[in-house]
Amino acid sequence: MNTETMPDSVESTRALLKRGKYVSDQNLATMLFLSLKLGRPLLLEGRSGVGKSELGMVLARELERPLLRLQCYEGLDASAAVYEWNYAAQMIEIRLAEQDRSGDKDGLAGELFSERFLIKRPLLQALEETGASAPVLLIDEIDRADEGFEAYLLEILSDFQISVPELGTIRAAKRPIVVLTSNRTREIHDALKRRCIYHWLDYPDAAQEAEILKLRAPTIARKLTESLDELVQELRQAEFRGGAGVKAAVEWAATLIELDREEMDPKETSAGIAQILKRHQDGEVNAVADALARGAE
Incomplete structure (x- = not known):
């Protein structure tokens, strides 16, 4: 496997992400570069839909490394994770x-x-990867796991090793690139945070959103981009539960392109809001659509 060279600066880190159609600001690129340079895990916290998991997947794809993903959930234990x-x-x-x-x-x-007789799960697989390069390990939504599982991760995140009582200590021959994500449904313990490079990832601003739409939906009309961008920003300011995620906005843009739309049809605004927010097209959604339509007049 011909692995992509690791970025040697903040700007080259940002460029690497952009090749993977991921738009980052200077702060995120800096934290990711430091994580790669220092060999420390990157912990991304932020609301759902801001692109935390996507960063790990883009990183694996652009560096041409295997991706090992551990989706966390309540009750997750060593038998499922290690x-x-x-x-x-x-x-x-x-x-x-x-x-x-x-x-x-x-x-x-x-x-x-x-x-x-050992069945290896994602965390152990990440330490024992025998390929040309160490994998990218994505530990997704760590806040969904119990605090006890957080404690179990400390040895892995600090020393890149796992203790198996019957076999002894298994150490990583090559340190994996580790990305952890959290939607902050609960507070992550300080002990885990201290082992990571930390970054709070927020929703993109209007300019970044427009750039994302152009990268992910290159055939989108300019007027449609502006209308979608405005709609998404308005929805985020309204602070709906769940939020207006980046991926949902891109999906709605792709839908409108398939329908040969070059601009937003006011009659479709409610459907667009429901799709972006991933919720029923109820009275509240229709009221927001009407308010946006009146504001545009």
Whole structure:
């Protein structure tokens, strides 16, 4: 695999992201560059839909590295995130050994807890990647996991190693690039934050939004770009629950392009708002659409 050279400056980091159709500001590019340069995890916090997970995926694609993604959820534990033993295979091995009475029972005990019976999950896979380059490890929505799982991550994030009682300590031959994301549904513990380069990622401003639309939907008409940009900015100022995400805005732009629209039809504004906010086209959505239409008059 021919891996892309790591960026050697903030500007080259920004350019790398832009090649992947990801628009970043100077602050984000700086934090990402420091994370790559220092070999430390990058923790991105921000509201849903601002592009936190997308950054990790773009980084893997543009650096031509494998992506390992761990989606966090309540109750996530080591068996789903790090490793577990293949108990079914171990039981078969025991049954076979019982039939072979000449077998070495002491040797069997050690064999049962060898790597042969180890099922590797994303965190362990990231440390044991044997390819040309270390992978990008995306730990998504860490705030959804329990605090106990955060504590488990500390060894991995600080020393890039995992302790498996039956096997000992497994260390990364090549440090993975680690990106963690959080929607801040709860406060992340300071111990985890101290092990990371931290950045709060906000919604893009109007100029950045227009640039994103041009990159992701290059055939979009200028007037339509301006109308969509204005609509999205208005929705964010209204602070709807869930927010007007960047990806949803791009999807609505693609829809309008497929419908051969060169400008926003006021009759479709409610549908557009519902699509961007990912919610039912109810009275509140229609009221916002009417208010925006009156403001444009």
